[in-house]
Amino acid sequence: MGALSHIRxxxxxxxxxxxxxxxxxxxxxxQVIRVEDPVKQGxxxxxxxxGPFVDDRRGIEFGSGFNNHNVEKLGITLNLRxxxxxxxxxxxxxxxxxxxxxxxxxxxxxxxxxxxxLRAIKPDIVYVSNSGFGAWGPHTAFKTWGPxxxxxxxxxxxxxxxxxxPAGWGYSYMDHMGADVMAVAILAGLIHRNRTGEGQWIDxxxxxxxxxxxxxxxxxxxxxxxxxxxxxxxxxxxSHAPLRVPHGIYPSDGDDNWVAIxxxxxxxxxxxxxxIDEPWATDARNDTLAERAAVQDALDxxxxxxxxxxxxxxVAESLRAAGVPASAVARPEDRIDHDLGTSEWGxxxxxxxxxxxxVRVDGIPLHFSETDWSIERGGPCLGEHTHxxxxxxxxxxxxxxxxxxxxxxx
Amino acid sequence: MTSEGSDELDGLAGPLxxxxxxxxxxxxxxLAGKMLGDLGADVIVVEPPGGHASRGYGPFxxxxxxxxxxxxxxxYNTSKRGVVLxxxxxxxxxxxxxxxxxxxxVLEGEVPGTLAALGVDHPDLRADHEQLIWxxxxxxxxxxxxxxxxxxxxxxxAGGGPAWSCGYDDHSLPPVRGGGNQAxxxxxxxxxxxxxxxxxxxxVTGRGQHVDVSMHAACNVTxxxxxxxxxxxxxxxxxxxGRHAMPTISMPTQMRCADGRYVTTGFPPRSQRDFESLLxxxxxxxxxxxxxxxxxxxxxxxxxxxxxxxxxxDDLARDxxxxxxxxxxxxxxxxxxEEFFVGGQxxxxxxGVVASPEEAFETEHIKARGFQVEVExxxxxxxxxxPGAPFLMPASPxxxxxxxxxxGEHTDQILDGEExxxx
Numbered sequence: 158m159g160a161l162s163h164i165r166x167x168x169x170x171x172x173x174x175x176x177x178x179x180x181x182x183x184x185x186x187x188q189v190i191r192v193e194d195p196v197k198q199g200x201x202x203x204x205x206x207x208g209p210f211v212d213d214r215r216g217i218e219f220g221s222g223f224n225n226h227n228v229e230k231l232g233i234t235l236n237l238r239x240x241x242x243x244x245x246x247x248x249x250x251x252x253x254x255x256x257x258x259x260x261x262x263x264x265x266x267x268x269x270x271x272x273x274x275l276r277a278i279k280p281d282i283v284y285v286s287n288s289g290f291g292a293w294g295p296h297t298a299f300k301t302w303g304p305x306x307x308x309x310x311x312x313x314x315x316x317x318x319x320x321x322x323p324a325g326w327g328y329s330y331m332d333h334m335g336a337d338v339m340a341v342a343i344l345a346g347l348i349h350r351n352r353t354g355e356g357q358w359i360d361x362x363x364x365x366x367x368x369x370x371x372x373x374x375x376x377x378x379x380x381x382x383x384x385x386x387x388x389x390x391x392x393x394x395x396s397h398a399p400l401r402v403p404h405g406i407y408p409s410d411g412d413d414n415w416v417a418i419x420x421x422x423x424x425x426x427x428x429x430x431x432x433i434d435e436p437w438a439t440d441a442r443n444d445t446l447a448e449r450a451a452v453q454d455a456l457d458x459x460x461x462x463x464x465x466x467x468x469x470x471x472v473a474e475s476l477r478a479a480g481v482p483a484s485a486v487a488r489p490e491d492r493i494d495h496d497l498g499t500s501e502w503g504x505x506x507x508x509x510x511x512x513x514x515x516v517r518v519d520g521i522p523l524h525f526s527e528t529d530w531s532i533e534r535g536g537p538c539l540g541e542h543t544h545x546x547x548x549x550x551x552x553x554x555x556x557x558x559x560x561x562x563x564x565x566x567x
Numbered sequence: 568m569t570s571e572g573s574d575e576l577d578g579l580a581g582p583l584x585x586x587x588x589x590x591x592x593x594x595x596x597x598l599a600g601k602m603l604g605d606l607g608a609d610v611i612v613v614e615p616p617g618g619h620a621s622r623g624y625g626p627f628x629x630x631x632x633x634x635x636x637x638x639x640x641x642x643y644n645t646s647k648r649g650v651v652l653x654x655x656x657x658x659x660x661x662x663x664x665x666x667x668x669x670x671x672x673v674l675e676g677e678v679p680g681t682l683a684a685l686g687v688d689h690p691d692l693r694a695d696h697e698q699l700i701w702x703x704x705x706x707x708x709x710x711x712x713x714x715x716x717x718x719x720x721x722x723x724x725a726g727g728g729p730a731w732s733c734g735y736d737d738h739s740l741p742p743v744r745g746g747g748n749q750a751x752x753x754x755x756x757x758x759x760x761x762x763x764x765x766x767x768x769x770x771v772t773g774r775g776q777h778v779d780v781s782m783h784a785a786c787n788v789t790x791x792x793x794x795x796x797x798x799x800x801x802x803x804x805x806x807x808x809g810r811h812a813m814p815t816i817s818m819p820t821q822m823r824c825a826d827g828r829y830v831t832t833g834f835p836p837r838s839q840r841d842f843e844s845l846l847x848x849x850x851x852x853x854x855x856x857x858x859x860x861x862x863x864x865x866x867x868x869x870x871x872x873x874x875x876x877x878x879x880x881d882d883l884a885r886d887x888x889x890x891x892x893x894x895x896x897x898x899x900x901x902x903x904x905e906e907f908f909v910g911g912q913x914x915x916x917x918x919g920v921v922a923s924p925e926e927a928f929e930t931e932h933i934k935a936r937g938f939q940v941e942v943e944x945x946x947x948x949x950x951x952x953x954p955g956a957p958f959l960m961p962a963s964p965x966x967x968x969x970x971x972x973x974x975g976e977h978t979d980q981i982l983d984g985e986e987x988x989x990x
Contacts, residue, residue, distance in 0.1 A: 160768035173791065185764050209792070209800035209814075221799030222792065291959065296932040299912040304810065304820070305919035308831045309908075311927035313809065315746030316733060322821060323829055323921050324743040327732030327804070327812035328791035337756040342958045344763035345606050349582035349963040351770055361958035364927075365938050369957050371747050371924040372642035377626040378925035379952040380638060386923040393746035396721065398639060399624040404721060406730065406741040413738050417725030482717040484726035486742050489797035489804070492728055498713040498783045505798060517798040522754075522784035523761040524708070526777035528768050 159186015160528035164347065167246070167253040168192065168230065171202035173329060174303070174363060175259030175287055176226040177336025178343060183229035184521055184530040190249065190546055191227060191537060195234035195567060199539050211513050217539055218512040224536040225518045228508045232537025233546045234567050237268050241566045246270070248551050250278045254350075255343055259287040262297045272358035281356040283346035287339045291362030301363065303329025310367025311385075315374065319389050334370065335363040373398060395453075402449040403429075406486060407461045409469035415486035416469040418460070418476060422446070428479040433463055510535030543567050581607020582963040586671045586766065589663075590647065592619035593676030594720075594748075595782065596704040597643035598755035600674055603762065604646030605956075605965050611666065611981060612647045615654070618974040628947060634974060635946065641971045645942065645953065649972025650981050660687050662982055667692050667699065671775075672762055676704040679714045689777050700765040700775040704758045708781035718783070723750035727786025732793045732804055732812035736819075742806060753789050754782035809921075821921070822896050828904035829921040835892040836916065837874060842867040842887075844914035845894050858897050863890035928954070942970050 164187040168179045171191075183189040193199035200206065204222035211221060236242040250256055256275055258265055265271060265286065275282050286292055289301025304325070307313045313325035342359045350356055368375070377383045385391060396404040396419065403426070406417045420426045423446060430438040437459050443449050449456055464472050469485040476483035485491065492499055499505065504520040513535065521530040547553045547567070561567045586608040590600040592615075604610035617634075624639035625632070634640075650666070653659035664687065667673055673692070675682065682688040689701040703709050706718035724730045724744050734743040761778035769775055787794065793812060796802040804812035809821030809831060820832050836842050846855075846864045855861055867873060867887045877884035895918070899907050908920035922930075933939065940955040956965035980986070 160764045163771055164767070181760060209796045209802050211799050221795055225795040225799070285958075290932060291936060294932045294935045296912070296930070300915065300917035301919070302833070302917070304831050305833055305917060308919035308921045309927060309930075311922055311924035312745065312747070313831070313921050314923045314926075316743055317746075318735075318740060318743065321735060321740070322823065323809055324734050325809040325821070325831075325921070326729075326745050327734070327806050327810070328793060329811075330729075330745065330749075330789070333789045333791065334753070334756065337753075337760060338957050340760050341602065341756065341763065342960070344760065344767065345582040345960070345963075348763060348766055349960075351767070352585065353963075355962050357960060357962035359958050359960045362936065365933065365936065365955070366957040368924070368927050368933070368938070369954050370749065370752050371927070372954055373624075373626070373639050374747065374924045375928055375954055376638040376642050376951070378928070380628050380947075381626060381630060383626070384923060384925045386925070391746050393744050394721070394741060396719075398626055399621075401719075406721075406725065406744070408741070415725075415730075415741055417722050417730065417744075419719040419721045421719065477716050480717055482719045482722045484718070484722040486725045486730050487728060488731055489728065489793055489802075492726065492787055493794065493797055496726075497711065498707045498726075498781070499787055501711040501713075502708060502781060502784050504784050504787060519788040519794060519798075520784070522757050522781050522788055524779040525761070525765065525768075526779075527772070527774060528765075528776065 158528065159531065160525060161185050161187040164188070164255070165253045166190065166255040166257060167249050169256070169258040169260070169265075170287070172204060172259065172302070173222075173226050173332035174335040175257060175339065176202070177333060178287070178339035179230065179257055180226055180228060180336075181340050181521065182343065184532050185525075185528070189230040190542075191230045191232045192246065192249070193232060193234050193539060195236050195540065195565065196238070199234070211516055221516065224508070224510050224513060224516055227536030228518055228532050229534050230537055231542035231546060232540060233543040234540035236566050239566055241561065241564070243269055245547070245551065245566070247278050250275055250282065252550060253279065253282070254347065255283045255285065257285050257339070257343065261300065262288045262290070262292045276356060279356070281350050281354055283343065283350055283356050283359070285339060285343050285346060285359045285361065287335060287361040287363060289363050291365065292360045303332040306331040306335070306363045306367050310364045311371045311374075312367050315371055315385065315391050316393050317391050318394065319392050331363055331367050335361075335366055338366045400446060400450060402446060402453050403456055403460055405457055405460075407457070407464040409464050409472060410467055411469075414469045416464055416472045417484050417486060419482045421482065425481045429476060429481045432475050432479050432481075435463070506532040508532055508535040511538050511541060540567060579962065579964055581605070581966055582960060583608040584963070587611070587669065588672045588674055589613060589667050589670045591673075591675040591677060592621070593704070594621055595676030595751050595754055596674050596702070596758055597621065598752055599702070599704065599758040599762070600647060601643050601645055602755070602759045603672070603674070605967055607963065607966070608672075610647040611977070612644060612649050612972065613652050613663065613666070614649060614974060616651055618651075622974070642953070644971035645967045646969060647972055648977040648981065649975060650978045651975035654685050654687060660685055663687050664692060666981070668696060670699065671766070672700045672702060674702045674704070674758065674762070679705055679709045693775070698769060698773065698775045700762060700769065700778065702758050702762045702778045702780065704754050704780045704782065706781070707783045709779050713783070720744070720748050720750045723782050723786055727783050728790040728793055729786055732790055732806055734806040735808045736816070738806070750782050750786055753785045754780055757785045818892060822899035824899050824904040824907055825901055826903040830899050830904050830907050831919045831921060832892070832895045832899065833917050833919070835888060835895065837872055837888070839868055839872040841916060842872060842891065844916060845891060848898060848910060848914055849894060852898065852902070854897065854901070858894060860890040860893055863887050864894060867891065940967055942967050944970055
């Protein structure tokens with residue numbers, strides 16, 4: 158039994174910002190029933206059928222992202238343009254604890270599933286919507302995806318080197334974090350419902366969730382009137398708060414190889430200097446943080462000279478052995494296939510997808526001592542569990558189910 | 568269970584009302600404690616004598632370097648009360664045991680082994696309190712070969728995958744750490760997911776449990792295609808300026824506008840309506856004759872847009888698609904960033920302005936949704952604006968119930984008062 162085996166989620170969400178939330182809940186036992194559109198073959202979700210692919214096969218059942226983001230879910234199809242499709246969704250809502258979606262704001266209401274309509278079906282339903290700017294406000298109609306949310310929330314700007322364009326995040330960080338915060342919203346909504354008997358509509362704006370992640374810089378602005386848009390900022394490989402020197406990502410031997418080093422205090426630096434064991438490092442003039450900060454550019458250049466001819470793993474290991482935080486900048490292969498920190502955790506479980514076969518996927522970065530997560534089943538094929546859900550959960554007989562399929566309702 | 572929030576005058580209690588959390592102050596889990604507190608739990612943060620080290624992290628209010636003015640501490644410790652305990656003494660350890668005796672959740676980010684050595688680790692305190700939920704947020708998890716390696720936000724983001732995907736087209740520049748302690752944020756958010764999952768499980772089983780959070784593992788599964796592209800297809804992504812790292816180099820999507828600020832143009836127009844909007848925008852700005860590929864936009868409208876599927880077989884479709892992107896770039900270079908953002912979005916074209924945190928905070932949208940939250944700081948003699956709720960939860964609202972505690976501000980109230988039950 159999983160931690161949430163008593164919870165059922167009627168899941169209209171997708172992509173990663175929505176699917177990632179219900180993915181987690183499914184891995185800890187919630188029954189997540191993902192509802193897709195048979196007419197468009199589920200391609201509202203842009204990763205359904207999108208690469209990369211495990212082999213030469215292509216099509217809606219072969220997208221590895223969709224498989225990754227939807228493990229342990231059941232998949233059904235319902236044509237919500239048709240009244241009979243809507244009626245089936247109502248039946249599903251009636252036996253669900255939670256309804257989730259991350260359509261553009263207003264889509265659910267236009268389909269006839271506003272919160273008022275949902276709670277008329279199930280008074281204590283926990284309804285969680287996640288969109289770029291939330292369900293109301295001047296920018297509600299604006300279209301977003303991860304990179305846009307990251308840009309408008311302040312995260313993209315905060316990541317970069319001085320004198321360069323913003324580096325931003327090289328992936329949809331806020332799809333991941335949006336999904337994680339959405340999972341928090343769902344769980345908090347359930348806890349509240351269980352205590353009070355009361356459901357509610359939780360409206361998440363992914364942009365606001367993003368802006369909660371730049372807090373100290375914001376307070377520097379609201380309290381000290383100091384904007385982050387200023388000369389020399391951002392310089393995000395360095396550490397200004399707290400001030401730490403040296404602190405950076407340095408080149409190492411080979412093509413595009415790098416090593417990150419972070420001295421937390423004077424002791425870390427003295428240990429690092431002993432590992433380097435050259436006069437410029439052990440020089441007493443660099444003993445204190447203030448002294449090192451005053452010559453940070455020159456010190457970084459020296460360190461880069463030292464690291465440049467050395468193996469990134471060897472540098473990191475020698476520093477860590479001395480107690481100094483350091484790490485090679487890990488390529489996917491390094492951290493997935495050659496890292497005890499992930500393999501001992503069991504971080505890359507193999508999920509079985511009905512068409513793709515066995516594929517490794519993201520695991521969960523938590524372990525529960527009594528009710529741990531489990532990932533065995535891959536993402537559902539389009540409508541893979543329609544018959545099962547309509548029959549076992551909604552009590553339809555085989556004739557009815559067949560007729561719904563023939564009429565294009567499922 | 569104690570619940571200070573129940574006598575709130577301003578109405579509804581948060582969703583975690585009634586849960587008591589004892590948090591041992593740490594960098595890693597501070598955001599997790601804040602999230603639980605802002606959601607209504609009674610969070611008591613325990614600091615060592617003199618206060619936790621993160622009170623030494625700047626910036627400081629009015630730039631006065633003082634443990635009571637650290638904006639790092641203020642940001643991550645809202646809605647908590649604070650006590651000081653010296654856990655290295657028998658008395659301090661005993662006080663912690665009493666504090667935990669009626670707690671629902673313990674949240675900590677100590678190096679594995681530290682608490683066991685003091686006799687106040689999970690097995691010690693759970694022995695006669697089987698409902699206790701214990702959440703550990705550590706670099707590599709509590710067990711395993713790497714459990715004792717030193718790590719910081721930088722080394723976690725470097726070793727866990729995010730940094731490899733972030734940076735510039737120019738690979739002579741290093742990969743970039745995303746700013747703002749995000750390894751801690753990732754770990755803390757997972758910690759809250761784990762804690763609340765354990766609360767729901769306990770409602771059924773009556774038993775608490777240990778939740779082990781590895782920030783390294785959490786970073787590893789927060790890299791999108793950087794991870795699943797390798798898992799599924801052994802692909803290695805390459806970092807690219809301001810856009811997704813991909814196995815091959817893609818077209819730039821981040822443009823510098825006329826005012827020197829940047830915008831992200833995202834995915835170019837494809838539908839007929841997109842092209843109509845784009846052409847209308849160019850005409851409104853008076854660039855119909857100046858933009859060299861207006862004719863391709865006209866063609867796009869005539870043929871009803873283009874699809875991605877057509878790109879591989881139809882040269883004209885590819886040219887039209889390229890012209891759409893060129894048109895966005897053309898406009899971006901000629902107008903200020905904010906005007907581009909609003910101009911594009913009101914025409915249904917997805918795009919974003921690369922806002923600094925303070926710019927992101929001052930938008931009409933954010934204000935309208937109540938995201939700017941005033942928190943009273945009597946020490947400054949004024950209220951200060953903080954970032955607000957990540958989601959709106961009307962029946963049980965997210966709320967900053969109080970500013971971060973001073974060092975030991977509630978030690979007497981909590982340890983000597985009637986709050987502490989003998990168990």
